Amino acid sequence: MQEITLAAVRATPLSVDEVLAAVADPHAGGTAVFIGTVRDHDHGREVARLAYSAHPSVEERLRAVMEKVLSDTSVPGRPVVRMAAVHRVGDLEIGDAAVVVAAAAAHRQEAFDACRRLIDDLKAEVPVWKHQSFEDGRDEWVGTP
Numbered sequence: 001m002q003e004i005t006l007a008a009v010r011a012t013p014l015s016v017d018e019v020l021a022a023v024a025d026p027h028a029g030g031t032a033v034f035i036g037t038v039r040d041h042d043h044g045r046e047v048a049r050l051a052y053s054a055h056p057s058v059e060e061r062l063r064a065v066m067e068k069v070l071s072d073t074s075v076p077g078r079p080v081v082r083m084a085a086v087h088r089v090g091d092l093e094i095g096d097a098a099v100v101v102a103a104a105a106a107h108r109q110e111a112f113d114a115c116r117r118l119i120d121d122l123k124a125e126v127p128v129w130k131h132q133s134f135e136d137g138r139d140e141w142v143g144t145p
Contacts, residue, residue: 002070006084007063009054009128014086014097022084023104030108032115036099038092046135052089052098055127062087065121073103073114080105080114087128 006022016035023031040047055061066083074080085101092098101122103114123143130142 001081002074002079003082004063004066004070004084005082006086007059007066008086009058009062009089010086011088011090014088014100016097016100019084019086019100019102023082023102025081025104027106028081028104028111029106030111031102031104032108032111033100033102034115034119035097036119038094038096038098040094042132042134045138047094048133048135049091049093050130050132051091052087053129053131054087054089058087058127062122062126065125066118069114069118069121073110073117074105075110078106078110080110083114083118085118085122087122087126089128 006019038050062085066085070080070083080103082104087099101115101118103111103118105111105114129144132142133139
């Protein structure tokens, strides 16, 4: 049975263990996880801090993206079994986890493919916006419509 076990956006710190537990399944022979963390630089400038904000429909849109990825990356006899994703909003510090996604599948290739597609589609289609403040006093919004 294919299942989205976790699709959340929250203001509290993210747990990789929670995401891994959400995709655990005896039918899965492979689990792939991606953790996006706040880095200290962007485009050659030092990042001082950043904040994420999201549209009120963010969890609905996240789930829709996950359903599409689940459908598109499963192949007969080698399904993606479970998927999970959480994204952080609010103020984050350098090194904090901003997003954690995972896919569990019968075989490793499907798990890798689904995990990569999930993070790529999440970043492209889910209404989460990043406000970066730089050490030089400038700032920018990333991902806004």
